Amino acid sequence: MPKLKYLDLRKKIISTCLRMNSEGINQGTSGNVSARTDEGFLITASGIPYATMKPEHVVEMDLHGGYRGDFLPSTEWRMHMDIFRDRPEAGAIVHTLSIYATALACLRKDIPAFHYMIGVAGGTSLKVSDYAEFGTQELSNAMLKALEGRTACLLGNHGQICFGPDLYKAIGLAREIETLCQQYWAASLAGNPVELTGEQMSSVLSRFKTYGKQPDQLREGAAHAVFAPERRDVAKTVKRKR
Numbered sequence: 391m392p393k394l395k396y397l398d399l400r401k402k403i404i405s406t407c408l409r410m411n412s413e414g415i416n417q418g419t420s421g422n423v424s425a426r427t428d429e430g431f432l433i434t435a436s437g438i439p440y441a442t443m444k445p446e447h448v449v450e451m452d453l454h455g456g457y458r459g460d461f462l463p464s465t466e467w468r469m470h471m472d473i474f475r476d477r478p479e480a481g482a483i484v485h486t487l488s489i490y491a492t493a494l495a496c497l498r499k500d501i502p503a504f505h506y507m508i509g510v511a512g513g514t515s516l517k518v519s520d521y522a523e524f525g526t527q528e529l530s531n532a533m534l535k536a537l538e539g540r541t542a543c544l545l546g547n548h549g550q551i552c553f554g555p556d557l558y559k560a561i562g563l564a565r566e567i568e569t570l571c572q573q574y575w576a577a578s579l580a581g582n583p584v585e586l587t588g589e590q591m592s593s594v595l596s597r598f599k600t601y602g603k604q605p606d607q608l609r610e611g612a613a614h615a616v617f618a619p620e621r622r623d624v625a626k627t628v629k630r631k632r
């Protein structure tokens with residue numbers, strides 16, 4: 391058998407699927423995961439349980455609807471392909487039917503800025519797409535619209551989808567979206583959540599550009615955005631992988 395291309399990336403996709411389920415943000419094989427390659431992307435195969443999924447079950451696709459190998463890609467390949475085509479910054483995609491995100495997606499209402507972390511997906515709200523049947527171009531089109539200016543959205547009567555520069559960031563965002571949906575659910579049960587203003591959210595969004603970064607990862611002059619405390623010792627040169 392010829393050596394599998396992108397073996398490490400295939401293994402990372404499988405471990406991301408297993409994490410999705412062990413962290414409780416997906417059930418069974420309803421979710422799917424993909425990562426960009428030089429030629430297109432790799433995506434989980436259709437209907438193979440994650441526990442028995444092997445690197446050869448991860449399917450190679452191009453950006454024009456073609457695949458290679460003996461296994462059919464996830465029925466949701468179209469949404470993944472369209473994100474990789476439309477959003478050059480996307481390196482990996484996670485789609486899950488996590489409980490709270492899916493429950494709120496069934497209400498077909500955008501999640502407002504009830505909490506500043508809503509800005510984690512790049513907008514002042516989390517949008518929910520119109521409903522369209524799974525695997526269709528209509529669903530993909532509705533998703534792209536809800537993703538405009540954002541890296542995550544809810545899919546009407548379906549679930550959530552999000553992307554990041556890599557698999558680690560993409561699954562982290564999926565977890566964050568699920569947490570926000572659970573918090574919104576709880577706040578809405580307790581009363582009427584007070585929404586943040588447009589001004590408050592635009593300040594948060596500008597600071598999020600530097601959120602979670604270390605000094606060597608900050609662009610010059612951006613340190614104020616994290617309200618950094620004053621460093622007392624002398625900095626040594628830190629080499630960090632970018």
Ligand SMILES: [Zn+2]
Pocket residue numbers: 420421466485524548549
């Ligand atoms: Zn789906």
